[in-house]
Amino acid sequence: MKKLLIVDDSKAMRMIVRRALRQANILEHSVDEAANGEEALEKLKAGGYDLVLADWNMPQMNGIDLLKSVKSSGISVHFGFITSEGTGDIRETAMTNGAQFLIVKPFTPEAIFEVLKPLGYA
Amino acid sequence: MSLSDEAKVWLEATLDAANEFSSTTLGFDLGDPQAIRRLPENLTGCFVALVGEQESLQIGLASDSAGCQTLAQALFAADEPLPDPDVSDALGEIANIIAGGVKKRRVAKTGMALGLPMVMEGHVRITDRQEIAHLDVALGDVPVRLLVVCNREQS
Numbered sequence: 001m002k003k004l005l006i007v008d009d010s011k012a013m014r015m016i017v018r019r020a021l022r023q024a025n026i027l028e029h030s031v032d033e034a035a036n037g038e039e040a041l042e043k044l045k046a047g048g049y050d051l052v053l054a055d056w057n058m059p060q061m062n063g064i065d066l067l068k069s070v071k072s073s074g075i076s077v078h079f080g081f082i083t084s085e086g087t088g089d090i091r092e093t094a095m096t097n098g099a100q101f102l103i104v105k106p107f108t109p110e111a112i113f114e115v116l117k118p119l120g121y122a
Numbered sequence: 123m124s125l126s127d128e129a130k131v132w133l134e135a136t137l138d139a140a141n142e143f144s145s146t147t148l149g150f151d152l153g154d155p156q157a158i159r160r161l162p163e164n165l166t167g168c169f170v171a172l173v174g175e176q177e178s179l180q181i182g183l184a185s186d187s188a189g190c191q192t193l194a195q196a197l198f199a200a201d202e203p204l205p206d207p208d209v210s211d212a213l214g215e216i217a218n219i220i221a222g223g224v225k226k227r228r229v230a231k232t233g234m235a236l237g238l239p240m241v242m243e244g245h246v247r248i249t250d251r252q253e254i255a256h257l258d259v260a261l262g263d264v265p266v267r268l269l270v271v272c273n274r275e276q277s
Binding site: 010011012013015016019057059083084085086087088104105106107108 | 142143146147194197198199208211212214215218219221222223225226229236237238
């Protein structure tokens, strides 16, 4: 069983991502949540996570700063964004800094499945 | 006072983004609000700013309190009424997704950043340097007002 971390300041969106994971038949993983980048980084430093699904715009620490902190801390984890920021420059920034994927909101369960399957989560 | 062409274009992008949100996340297309109920003057809603060096505007949506509750329950997949913080959270996320969709559609306006959601209650007042464009639509059984507030001198 792999361990996933959903990072979003919106409780509604964290629930939507959980629901999409279920609908995409990504069932046999443990799913945890964090409400911002700082909280996520603390959890990630404690270890045990395989995949981060992070929002981009969040208070305290945003998604791209979380990704940079993860990389600079040497934490080994798959990292992807689920964000309403869908422009090319945002995607390029995400990928340049080591993200595996970027899903633009609104998204379908199929979009989640398509990016997680090649990474071994489906 | 008539709307500027620029405000109309922003509103069209907002309508298109709202339709994408509705069909993708809620599973139905936007409809005609007249068939449901007329929105009162005082509404509850949420705005997200699109801020750039040359211009900035606010993208929002609003409904009556019953409509906001229904939208929030749909987003949370909840059968029971939700507390106000969860309703605000849901409205904020809907506004965030729609504003992101507007940004994507007006990609020529490069360098604009999305702000964080801000919940409002009552009705929106603007200055004489601003203009507000709105359009009433139906999100399922919920009448919703889509709103765009932009600076008149920049339009």
